Amino acid sequence: MQRLVLLSVLLCASCHISLSLTNGTASNGTVADGLLENGNFENAPNATNMKGTVVVGRYSIPGWVNEGFVEYIKSGQKQGDMLLVVPEGAYAVRLGNEASIKQKIKVIKGMYYSITFSAARTCAQEERLNVTVAPDSGVLPIQTVYSSSGWDNYAWAFKAIYEVAELIIHNPGVEEDPACGPLIDAVAIKALYPPRPTNKNSVKNGGFEEGPYVFPNTPWGVLIPPNIEDDHSPLPAWIVESLKAVKYIDSAHYFVPQGRRAVELVAGKESAIAQIVRTIVGKMYRLSFAVGDANNSCVGSLVVEAFAGKDTLKVPYESKGKGGFKRAELKFKAVSNRTRIMFLSTFYTMRSDDFSSLCGPVLDDVKLLSIQTSPNP
Structure with missing residues (x-):
């Protein structure tokens, strides 16, 4: 009987541990894809740790460590004549001069991860955010607004050097009014799995199915x-070789030519995406891809320029802004054992229903295959 009781206790304990690990974590105890702990800041600081909107105390925001002038913002709050809107839930944080938020995350050493977060600038003109997971760090400019809501989702990737990664989001700006800092909301993580070429496609991740976390309710x-x-x-496998970002879109909110994901080239020639692929010198290749529009009122003459080594192709697409696509192909002879393929949009385009939002052609289903040529008679 004592053995049965002990066995029952052990089983209950193991069930409890298993449940606790799967609540926001993977089965091995590492962080699961999705929001970080209190990633949308809906779990509020205690009233005793608030002075108006300013958070008092480094450990006052559950799940986070905050440094400097950090505010806890409620959706609909006003700042002068400006109404502050929150994209996820009812709350967000604002980072003042040199302020930051931090969180430690259990990860798999050696693996790649992507951080996705929502950000909006307030009253400063040239706001930036420094995102760090040591030793990786990057400064993301957020002054260009790509959506009509005023909020944009940003992705940033890192390689896990340790089993615990410390994510830091920092506002390096210095304004006369510290309350002019950027708003941050909805911080999520996703493990990235490096794609490989196949015998049906030399391009890796040609359908863009592998990429950062996409929030299900931020369109x-x-x-x-x-x-x-x-x-x-x-x-993964792609490089944004331009001054501006490209937009990663999903089929739940946009028209996507194939699969669940695609890329929208939203900033003209400043929005280019590239990949270096293996080729055999002297062989002929066919680079095929889909060009379309995302069903987001991006109306007009869109043009995608494709490059493969020294060969180029311009693909025009007359968009009605209601979704649709056409296929194109570029044939070329490889002159090197490494060939750089690249795509960019020829023109800047604004949405017809919102002249403050950039848009552009959609790129998807990129494939590269060698062409069998007949021997000379």
Whole structure:
């Protein structure tokens, strides 16, 4: 009987441990894909740790450590004539001059991860955010607003060097009014799995299915920063080789030519995406891809320029802004055992229903295959 009681206690304990590990964590105890602990800041500080909107005490926001002038903002709060809107739930935080929020995350050493978070600037003109998981760090400019809501989702990637990663989001700006800092909300994480080429496609992640976490209830996609801001791409195998971001979109909120994910080239020639692929010198190849619009009122003459080594192709697409696509292909002869393929949008385009929001052509289903050529008679 004592053995049965002891066995029951052990089983109950193991069940409790298993449940606690699967509540926001993977089965091995590491963080699971999705919001971080209190990632949307809905779990509020105690009233005793608040002085108006200002958070008092480093450990006052559950799940986070805050440094400097940090405010806890409620949706609908006013700042002068400006109404502050929160994209996820009812609350967000605002980072004043040199302020930061931190959280430690249990990860798998050696693996790549992407952080997705929502950010909006307030009254400062050139706001930036420094995102760090040591030794990786990047400064993301957030002065360009890509959505009509005023909020944008940003992705940033890192390689886990240790089993516990400390994520730091820091406002490096110095304004006369510290309350002019950026708003932060909805911080999530996603493990990235490096894709590989196949015998049916030399391009890795050609359908863009592997990428950063996409929030299910924020319908404005995720911005992938240029590689000068991020040493590891949140879009595995691809490099954003431009000054501006590209937008990662999902089929739940946009028209996507194939699968569940695609890329929107939202900033003209400043929004380019590239990959270096293996080729055999002298062989002929066919680079095929889909060009369309995201069903987001991006109306007009869109053009995607494709590059493969020294060969180029311009693909026009007349968009009605209601979704749709066409396929194109570029044939070329490889002159090197490494060929750089790249895509960019020729023009800047604004949404027809919102002249403050950039948009552009959608790129998807990128494939590269060698062409069998007949021997000379």
